[in-house]
Amino acid sequence: KQEVTQIPAALSVPEGENLVLNCSFTDSAIYNLQWFRQDPGKGLTSLLLIQSSQREQTSGRLNASLDKSSGRSTLYIAASQPGDSATYLCAVPLSDYKLSFGAGTTVTVRA
Amino acid sequence: NAGVMQNPRHLVRRRGQEARLRCSPMKGHSHVYWYRQLPEEGLKFMVYLQKENIIDESGMPKERFSAEFPKEGPSILRIQQVVRGDSAAYFCASSPLQGISGYTFGSGTRLTVV
Secondary structure, eight states: OOOEEEEOSEEEEETTOOEEEEEEESOOOOSEEEEEEEOTTSOEEEEEEEETTOSEEEETTEEEEEETTTTEEEEEESSOOGGGOEEEEEEEESSSSOEEEOOOEEEEEEO | OOOOEEEOSEEEEOTTOOEEEEEEOOTTOOEEEEEEEOTTSOEEEEEEEETTEEEEOTTSOSSSEEEEOOSSSOEEEEEOSOOGGGOEEEEEEEESSSSGGGOEEOOOEEEEEO
């Protein structure tokens, strides 16, 4: 059974600091991992999808790494801004059509 | 091209009432997935539907919950005789083909049972 854990549950940083969000999963037989952003009262927006053959995926200030063997992924957000305040979720496939999500890390960037 | 539309955004029901949550997929999407997010927990898969068919309902509670996706109209998640433990955010996603790579999520319905 796949369990996805995200630590820490909440994070508060001053503007400009780099953010490091952690995700771990128990079954390393995954073929990809996704990071999502969830804003209060809104849906989920896909940020990055890393295929199992990749070690990293980058989009602007966001960089996600994947280490399948250790069951870990890390999302780095460089030079954080108040607009980065949100909940960040990681998810791995349970099958080709359903995902298993972590509980998320709620980020607050203080101006 | 509107995204995935869910309504209502917020729904308050008294214990024992019925809740009906609607999800209109993106244009051209015939696959719909429902997830539930309990407070302080991650989203949990509930059910996967194609037009007029339930493909996988392994995440649905055995009683009181049902889902449909008729040939015409939105997908409906129905909860009968709601209890306080049903209070959660319910999200739907749609995709053009079966598969998570094409997922687009709606904004969710927040159900509160009082």
